[in-house]
Amino acid sequence: MSKSQKLFNDSKKVIPSGVNSPVRYFEPYPFFTKKSNGSYIWDEDNKKYIDFCNGYGALLLGHRRKEVLDAVLKQLTQGTLFCTPTHSEIELSKLIIGNFPSIEKVRLVNTGGEATMTAIRLARGFTKKKKIIKFEGCYHGAHDSVLVKAGSGSAHNGISVSDGGLDEVAKNSLVVPYNNSEELEKVITKNKDVAGVIIEPVLANMGLILPEKNFLSQVRKITKDNDVPLIFDEVVTGFRVSPGGAQQHFGIKPDITTLAKALGNGFVVAAVGGKKEIMNLLSPGGKVYQASTYAGNPVSVSAAISSIKTINKIKNKLYSKLEQYNSTLTRAIGDMACDLKIPHQINSTSSMFQIFFTDKPVTDYVSSKNADANKFKKMFSTLLKKGVFIAPSQFEVVFLSDAHTKSDIKYTINAYDIALKSVKN
Ligand SMILES: *Cc1c(COP(=O)(O)O)cnc(C)c1O
Numbered sequence: 410m411s412k413s414q415k416l417f418n419d420s421k422k423v424i425p426s427g428v429n430s431p432v433r434y435f436e437p438y439p440f441f442t443k444k445s446n447g448s449y450i451w452d453e454d455n456k457k458y459i460d461f462c463n464g465y466g467a468l469l470l471g472h473r474r475k476e477v478l479d480a481v482l483k484q485l486t487q488g489t490l491f492c493t494p495t496h497s498e499i500e501l502s503k504l505i506i507g508n509f510p511s512i513e514k515v516r517l518v519n520t521g522g523e524a525t526m527t528a529i530r531l532a533r534g535f536t537k538k539k540k541i542i543k544f545e546g547c548y549h550g551a552h553d554s555v556l557v558k559a560g561s562g563s564a565h566n567g568i569s570v571s572d573g574g575l576d577e578v579a580k581n582s583l584v585v586p587y588n589n590s591e592e593l594e595k596v597i598t599k600n601k602d603v604a605g606v607i608i609e610p611v612l613a614n615m616g617l618i619l620p621e622k623n624f625l626s627q628v629r630k631i632t633k634d635n636d637v638p639l640i641f642d643e644v645v646t647g648f649r650v651s652p653g654g655a656q657q658h659f660g661i662k663p664d665i666t667t668l669a670k671a672l673g674n675g676f677v678v679a680a681v682g683g684k685k686e687i688m689n690l691l692s693p694g695g696k697v698y699q700a701s702t703y704a705g706n707p708v709s710v711s712a713a714i715s716s717i718k719t720i721n722k723i724k725n726k727l728y729s730k731l732e733q734y735n736s737t738l739t740r741a742i743g744d745m746a747c748d749l750k751i752p753h754q755i756n757s758t759s760s761m762f763q764i765f766f767t768d769k770p771v772t773d774y775v776s777s778k779n780a781d782a783n784k785f786k787k788m789f790s791t792l793l794k795k796g797v798f799i800a801p802s803q804f805e806v807v808f809l810s811d812a813h814t815k816s817d818i819k820y821t822i823n824a825y826d827i828a829l830k831s832v833k834n
Contacts (some may be wrong), residue, residue, distance in 0.1 A: 412453040413440040429548055431466075431562035435789070435801035445472035447812035450798065458798040461816050464810040465615065465800065466645045466761070467670040471507035472721060477674050480715035481708055490706050497714060498705045500556025504717045505672075508653045511641075511662040514681030516691060517705040521644035521669035522550025524679040525607065527691075527699045528665045529554055529679070532605030532638045535691050539596055542596060542606045542637075544587045546616035546774035549642050549667075553578040558774065560614030565802040587612055587773040588620065590627035598636050605665075606632050607640040610655035613806045614645075615777040616763035617756040620659070629661050638664040638687065644679070645670055645806075648717070650759045652724050658759075671720075677703070677713035723811070731760035731809050734818050738762070738809075741822040742829070749833050754780070760809040764788075766832070777804065784832045791828035797821050 417438035420427035428434045440452040448471055450460045460472065502515045518524050529541055529689055532564065546564065549555035551575045556563060563571070564601035570579050583600065585592045598602055607824065610625055612618035630795045632639040641663035646655040648671040656663060665687060682688065703709075739757045742764060746753045752768035765771045767782035785803040792799060797820075799807045 410488055416441045416453060422510050426715070432800065432802050432805060433595065434686075436786075441800070442794075447471050447473070448810060448814065448817050456796065458793070458796050459813070459821060461797065461799045461807045461821070462805075463810050464675060465574065465670065465805065466649060466808045467648055467673065467814075468641035468761070468810050469671040470674045471677070471810040472718060474674055474719070474812075476719045477676070477712050477715045480711040481676065484707050487707065489708050490703065490738075492702065495705070495707055495710070497710045497818065499713050500719075501710050504721075505668065506681060506716060508717065508721070509656065509666055509668075509682065510653070511656055511664075511684075512682035513685040514688035516688065516699060517710070518679045518699070518701055519677050519680060519703050519709075520550070520679050521642075521667065522552055524644065524667035524681040525549040525555060525640070525642055526552045527681045527716055528640045528642075528667050529605060529607065529684075531665060531683070531687055531690060531697050532640060534695070535638060536636075536689050538602045538604035539580050540583055540600055540602045540604060542583045542585055542603055543606050544612070545584050545617070546587055546615035546777060547607070547609045549609075549644075550682060550738060554582050555607065555676055557582045558583070558584045558772070560612070560804055562802070562804075564615060564774075564778070564804045586775070587618060588624050588775070589617075590624055590631060593628060594631050597631055602804070603635070603637050603731060605638045605640055608640055609642050609645065610659065610661070610821045611646050611650060611758060611761075615693065615763060615774055615804050616765055616771065617758070617806045618773065618777060619756055619758055619772060625655075625659050625661050631661075632664075638683075638699070640665040640667065642667050645761075647671060648720055649761070649808075651728065652720055672716065673712045674716040675710055676709045678709035678713045698802050701778055704718065727811055728759065731811070734809055734813055734815075735760055735762055736827075738818055738821060742825045744824050745822075745829050749829055751784075751829060751833055763803075763806050763808045765803070788825075788828040788832050791831040792824050795824035795827055797824040797828075804834055 437770045499692040545558045546560040548561040647668040665683035754765045766784040767780040783801045
């Protein structure tokens, strides 16, 4: 028995399902990780994997990035939690505002879910309305108002509304298909009680789904015409699609933005920011309550400051390199799948991609769900055997990082070749 298998048996006794977040489980048992560096992680049996899960996109700069670790190590000598304001919080806020011109003021929180929870409360407080419109398959964290027809682990496990979640809350979340602005317009004009629209500007929790041409600008226009605040959940896309996120890439200004994952490159930090008149509603100055003991803690803040500074310093090389590696990888995978006559779609942008085993384009929740997830599972298992770790679900995304090397990409193409052949058989 492998060490991971033994640890998993042990883990199940003390941790529900043996994991601390649902997507981490896969059959027959997940490997247990011992350490990581750059583009690699090692399991407890000392097997090395090229990591394309990358903390679900958080590790844009790679594992144990030197600049980030140096900043954190320096902060550790000064203290880890003060629960008083610090000058570094101002520095981080200015950096975020510098990269995201739609953000005039920003509050630091800990997780992406906390950021979207606060964004939605702000939208409700601002408009004094109740209902939220979300898009089918978008994932915004594990709280009640967004855990309705959500992507990621809840799609993977077939959960539309969670047990224990209140119907009273779910009924205030209206769901519209992704890439369907006509439906958004219908729902928004029919309901006079819409407090906000929340969207992943690139859908990275249903596999990867790209916004069709003009979709996001339509969403912006419809929300503006109806005086409804638009929330861009850039927890994945922030800093990954461009230094200023998807909103910079697509040239669209949302009213509220949420950031997490790549913001801290492996440390626990998130942010919610937006227009002054909305952000000023937060307590204690305003009446929208939000609070957290660990918010703006100096360790996470030091990691985020150095992450953004590093990204901004190397951006001219970083994004073109990631795009080049991504296109090399996806083109090779596409060619191999064609040669093997495996019906497939590959959606890709910047430093993310996903393959779907279907002959129809994947543009929304339904078309993603219609792809053959069993084939994906088989491909995942073969990749894992070959030492390539991607997120263990069709509804997640393959993430590249700055730490990946040319030889990693070459090795990975070879592993996909074997994995696709295993799907064929
Ligand atoms: C991961 C994710 C979240 C939730 O972030 P957590 O830090 O896991 O709470 C929210 N929105 C999107 C788009 C995400 O991908």
